[in-house]
Amino acid sequence: MICPYCGYNDSRVLDTRDTGRTIRRRRECRRCGKRFTTYEQVALSVxxxxxxxxxxxxxxxxxxxxxxxxxxxxxxxxxxxxxxxxxxxxxxxxxxxxxxxxxxxxxxxxxxxxxxxxxxxxxxxxxxxxxxxxxxxxxxxxxxxxxx
Ligand SMILES: [Zn+2]
Structure with missing residues (x-):
């Protein structure tokens, strides 16, 4: 996951929340230390x-x-x-x-x-x-x- 602030590609997961179809993760960049949130969509099959x-x-x-x-x-x-x-x-x-x-x-x-x-x-x-x-x-x- 790329840091939206500095572009670094490694972050620490602080918190994970499963909301059903999406998984929300709170992350902290390992380089600049800023925090951001990512959402993962569960792939559905049709x-x-x-x-x-x-x-x-x-x-x-x-x-x-x-x-x-x-x-x-x-x-x-x-x-x-x-x-x-x-x-x-x-x-x-x-x-x-x-x-x-x-x-x-x-x-x-x-x-x-x-x-x-x-x-x-x-x-x-x-x-x-x-x-x-x-x-x-x-x-x-x-x-x-x-x-x-
Ligand atoms: Zn960063």
Missing amino acids: SVVKRDGRREPFDREKILQGLRIASAKRPISADALERIVDQVEEYVFSQGKAEIPSKVIGNLVLEHLRQVDPVAYIRFATVYLQLPDLDAVRQEIDRLISSS
Whole structure:
């Protein structure tokens, strides 16, 4: 923990208080002796509720994997994919809920992907939205063209 006064990175803990979701610590800098308070947030886990009602832990690697497949041979950088997952992850954890439907996550991914690459978007949508036939795919493409 870095001292906010002098930037030194070692401090003595004077007092620890567990307030449920946050842990508050009163610290004293070992260099300048000033006191400051830090708060540690307990990391929450979020379960994804799938279509069939099963739950699994939120897994950013899984989303990234789906995005990599959808964007194969498309001009999308690995960074751009990471950014999409970052935004989705940030949204998921900012909700403060223990569970989130997989549909919400999928739609969020689609929303971001649509802005990055339309072809990857259609590939992802075909799998993710389980578009049953070419008509459904065409409708999705029409929707995409008319909204751009
Ligand atoms: Zn200090």
